[in-house]
Amino acid sequence: MRPPSLVPWIGFAAAALAIAFAPTVADGGLLRLLSEVLITLAMAQMWNLLAGYTGLVSMGHQAFAGIGAYVLFVASDRLGISPYWMVPVAGLGGALLAALVAPLMFRLRDAYFSIGMWVLAEIVRLLVAKFPLFGGESGVPLQAVRLVEAESFQQNAFWISGAIGLAAVAGVYLLMRSPFGLGLMAVRDNELAATSIGVNVWRNRFIAFVLSGLGFGLAGGAHFMGTMFVSPDSAFDINWVVTAMFIVIIGGIGTIEGPLIGTVIYFGLRELFNTWFAMSGGWYLIAMGCIAIAVMLLAPRGLWGLARERWGWRGLSVQRHPPPRDEASLSAPLPPSTQGRTA
Amino acid sequence: MPLLEVRELCSHYGDLQALFDLSLDVAEGEATALIGANGAGKSTLIRAIAGLGSRSRGAIRFDGQAIEAEPAERIARRGIALVPEGRMLFPSLTVEENLRMGALCGRTGHWTLPTVYALFPILQEFRHRPATQLSGGQQQMVSIGRALMANPRLMLCDEISLGLAPVVIEQIYRAFGDIRAQGTALLVVEQDVTRACRIAQRVYCLLKGRVTLAGRASDFSAAQIANAYFGH
Amino acid sequence: MAWLETLINGVLLGGLYALFGLGLALVFGVMRMVNLAHGEFVVLAAYFAVFLATQFPGVSPLFFIAPVALAAFGMGYLLQRLLLNRAVATDDPLTPVLVTFGIAVVLRNLMVELFGADPRALDGGALATAGFEIGGLRIGWYPVLVLVLAVLAFGALQWLLQHSRFGLVVRATSDHREIVRTMGVRPRHVYAVVMGLSLAFASVAGLLLALRTSFTPFSGVERLLGAFEVVIIGGLGSFRWALVGGIALGVAQLVGQRLDSNAGALYAHLLFFAVLMVRPNGIAGART
Numbered sequence: 048m049r050p051p052s053l054v055p056w057i058g059f060a061a062a063a064l065a066i067a068f069a070p071t072v073a074d075g076g077l078l079r080l081l082s083e084v085l086i087t088l089a090m091a092q093m094w095n096l097l098a099g100y101t102g103l104v105s106m107g108h109q110a111f112a113g114i115g116a117y118v119l120f121v122a123s124d125r126l127g128i129s130p131y132w133m134v135p136v137a138g139l140g141g142a143l144l145a146a147l148v149a150p151l152m153f154r155l156r157d158a159y160f161s162i163g164m165w166v167l168a169e170i171v172r173l174l175v176a177k178f179p180l181f182g183g184e185s186g187v188p189l190q191a192v193r194l195v196e197a198e199s200f201q202q203n204a205f206w207i208s209g210a211i212g213l214a215a216v217a218g219v220y221l222l223m224r225s226p227f228g229l230g231l232m233a234v235r236d237n238e239l240a241a242t243s244i245g246v247n248v249w250r251n252r253f254i255a256f257v258l259s260g261l262g263f264g265l266a267g268g269a270h271f272m273g274t275m276f277v278s279p280d281s282a283f284d285i286n287w288v289v290t291a292m293f294i295v296i297i298g299g300i301g302t303i304e305g306p307l308i309g310t311v312i313y314f315g316l317r318e319l320f321n322t323w324f325a326m327s328g329g330w331y332l333i334a335m336g337c338i339a340i341a342v343m344l345l346a347p348r349g350l351w352g353l354a355r356e357r358w359g360w361r362g363l364s365v366q367r368h369p370p371p372r373d374e375a376s377l378s379a380p381l382p383p384s385t386q387g388r389t390a
Numbered sequence: 391m392p393l394l395e396v397r398e399l400c401s402h403y404g405d406l407q408a409l410f411d412l413s414l415d416v417a418e419g420e421a422t423a424l425i426g427a428n429g430a431g432k433s434t435l436i437r438a439i440a441g442l443g444s445r446s447r448g449a450i451r452f453d454g455q456a457i458e459a460e461p462a463e464r465i466a467r468r469g470i471a472l473v474p475e476g477r478m479l480f481p482s483l484t485v486e487e488n489l490r491m492g493a494l495c496g497r498t499g500h501w502t503l504p505t506v507y508a509l510f511p512i513l514q515e516f517r518h519r520p521a522t523q524l525s526g527g528q529q530q531m532v533s534i535g536r537a538l539m540a541n542p543r544l545m546l547c548d549e550i551s552l553g554l555a556p557v558v559i560e561q562i563y564r565a566f567g568d569i570r571a572q573g574t575a576l577l578v579v580e581q582d583v584t585r586a587c588r589i590a591q592r593v594y595c596l597l598k599g600r601v602t603l604a605g606r607a608s609d610f611s612a613a614q615i616a617n618a619y620f621g622h
Numbered sequence: 623m624a625w626l627e628t629l630i631n632g633v634l635l636g637g638l639y640a641l642f643g644l645g646l647a648l649v650f651g652v653m654r655m656v657n658l659a660h661g662e663f664v665v666l667a668a669y670f671a672v673f674l675a676t677q678f679p680g681v682s683p684l685f686f687i688a689p690v691a692l693a694a695f696g697m698g699y700l701l702q703r704l705l706l707n708r709a710v711a712t713d714d715p716l717t718p719v720l721v722t723f724g725i726a727v728v729l730r731n732l733m734v735e736l737f738g739a740d741p742r743a744l745d746g747g748a749l750a751t752a753g754f755e756i757g758g759l760r761i762g763w764y765p766v767l768v769l770v771l772a773v774l775a776f777g778a779l780q781w782l783l784q785h786s787r788f789g790l791v792v793r794a795t796s797d798h799r800e801i802v803r804t805m806g807v808r809p810r811h812v813y814a815v816v817m818g819l820s821l822a823f824a825s826v827a828g829l830l831l832a833l834r835t836s837f838t839p840f841s842g843v844e845r846l847l848g849a850f851e852v853v854i855i856g857g858l859g860s861f862r863w864a865l866v867g868g869i870a871l872g873v874a875q876l877v878g879q880r881l882d883s884n885a886g887a888l889y890a891h892l893l894f895f896a897v898l899m900v901r902p903n904g905i906a907g908a909r910t
Contacts, residue, residue: 177885293724343721462803480797490790
């Protein structure tokens with residue numbers, strides 16, 4: 048691989064700085080919006096990790112977001128610990144659920160897998176709504192919010208969202224540049240070939256699946272901590288996945304930059320329709336849907352894929368490159384011991 | 391005028407060019423063989439004529455009419471039938487249903503279900519079996535029968551002897567006599583050079599997308615054919 | 623006694639589920655395409671039926687089945703011809719899923735914007751509540767009608783596919799869509815007709831749904847999952863088992879609801895899961 052350039056790291060550092068200083072310049076409303084953007088970005092990256100890099104399209108990842116949220120609420124309230132510390136636990140909750148269901152879900156292929164995941168999410172939602180432990184159908188407020196300072200809550204919630212967003216992007220980037228990432232993409236492209244070169248297909252998929260569950264759990268936990276209220280319908284809303292899917296499709300599936308671009312477009316469109324055109328909630332979704340359809344039919348690699356093909360842009364590329372060609376070494380004669388061994 | 395004239399045909403797979411200015415004739419009622427090593431472009435040529443493959447440049451004329459820009463559906467109705475490589479029978483259909491599919495383009499003539507069954511009697515026995523449950527040789531018969539049901543003037547046969555025992559191949563080739571007797575011309579892709587020269591009046595040898603030898607089979611020595619085949 | 627009634631009602635509800643799934647199974651079996659917008663078309667048909675009811679008051683909604691189905695057929699044909707054929711041609715199984723997903727979101731929100739989110743219903747008049755007694759059990763006419771229509775629809779489709787020339791063409795195209803072209807068949811047209819049929823069936827289900835219960839633009843996605851479960855339990859291309867699957871799901875839901883009110887759907891989902899784990903390709907299995 049080419050020696051990693053410094054540009055991505057400068058980008059990450061700049062983003063981290065921006066997140067750190069944002070609360071000083073942004074008001075409450077803007078902070079909430081930015082929190083949402085960062086959490087959505089994290090979910091999009093995680094969904095893309097599974098769909099774009101592993102080849103598993105899940106329509107049930109809202110299960111992990113919801114579980115993360117509920118774990119945070121219940122653990123925080125029952126144990127009397129500040130919800131800030133429960134965010135990682137929310138992630139663990141998502142990861143645990145993913146680890147539990149993976150052996151079942153991996154028996155399914157393609158569309159069966161996608162819909163199976165959706166059914167799984169519905170089962171989890173119905174189960175959660177049944178038990179009074181979780182507050183039932185109408186939901187439960189975050190009582191543990193009493194344990195934290197009211198003034199700094201919004202700021203802290205924002206920083207947590209920012210950390211999750213940044214970690215998601217950086218994490219996926221690092222993961223895909225690692226040998227594990229290479230193995231993952233090999234499995235996605237050709238399972239049989241990957242197996243024949245010794246890649247453990249099941250293990251790779253499992254790890255990616257659990258990581259995506261972790262990511263969604265963290266995101267779900269952080270989001271609902273911010274809203275301070277959770278209910279089964281909102282926690283397990285399919286729109287979590289709808290949003291992630293749109294973002295990834297439009298931005299570019301199987302790339303790091305894709306979800307970034309897609310998130311910008313998503314929120315840009317939403318603000319455009321809600322604020323500038325003053326058209327109510329549904330219209331931006333209609334626009335988003337039409338764009339997604341057009342992109343899928345005309346530019347299946349998404350907008351970033353188009354930019355890469357047309358203008359050769361590179362950003363956070365995880366592509367491998369062969370070592371530079373050395374003409375001298377190619378035409379050198381074979382050492383004597385290998386001659387005569389070619390069958 | 392030849393029944394089929396191919397002139398300077400070029401065909402591509404994406405950016406890769408597979409046929410280079412290829413020209414070929416098939417005369418009415420005659421059997422013409424296409425020989426050549428794997429990857430020479432024989433199947434590519436067959437598919438291009440049938441309208442399934444790319445025809446990026448050049449002309450194809452059937453009975454004097456230009457067909458290089460026509461879709462496969464239209465070419466089928468003109469009377470060109472394909473016996474595809476790998477047989478490509480419809481697994482969801484029975485033997486008889488496969489045969490009936492061949493007749494869909496609406497051309498009438500000598501070949502109907504009874505006459506096809508007369509040509510390949512074993513098929514009548516299995517007519518209601520799912521087509522892919524038959525042996526390789528029997529499936530090949532179904533595939534040929536399916537093409538015959540279109541009463542074609544030209545039948546394109548792509549590697550029909552692949553994977554079959556010599557005895558079975560002989561059986562199938564014997565049917566070619568009856569097929570030609572009804573006026574159908576044949577363009578046959580055949581790996582076995584000897585057999586190709588035996589059944590065909592004309593032979594074309596392809597190498598890397600170009601014709602390296604063309605003419606009456608009896609005009610060439612084995613050495614000449616080998617040269618054209620391997621390109622020395 | 624009450625259990626028997628629950629069982630029978632479950633079977634009858636299953637008929638409705640099976641009808642939802644029929645169009646989906648058809649498209650899934652012929653084109654290997656997952657139509658995530660199927661539910662939205664069901665609801666769209668319901669809105670159309672309601673519109674017709676306001677235009678022609680006093681006419682029994684059952685008379686609307688023909689115009690609604692015809693309109694749906696036309697819509698399906700155009701949709702496939704103009705948009706979805708491109709998606710299927712890419713040979714990537716993901717593309718049609720994502721494209722129909724986009725269509726679903728667009729349609730759903732368009733319906734909200736145009737028709738509002740308030741629940742609507744179709745007045746079935748006497749039919750909706752009429753019933754008959756048999757052996758001490760009370761059974762409604764409407765659910766029986768639905769089951770009968772479902773069985774008829776499945777039977778008609780099965781007959782069409784196995785015994786008609788069009789069915790022959792459809793099955794062959796589903797096997798090898800390129801080779802059929804050398805027999806004069808136009809796959810794009812075949813796919814469009816199949817999609818038209820699929821939406822026609824969906825529209826009948828939509829009209830019947832509107833008679834039974836109130837609906838909103840979101841009723842489609844709520845029902846879609848059940849429809850998929852029907853299809854998947856049946857296995858690729860098997861309508862017989864899809865019908866059985868639908869009935870089983872209906873029974874599971876109502877029995878579950880008796881045991882544990884509020885969570886009826888949970889038991890249907892669990893049954894689906896159990897079947898899928900034992901037979902990951904559905905009961906009939908996948909065709910190679």
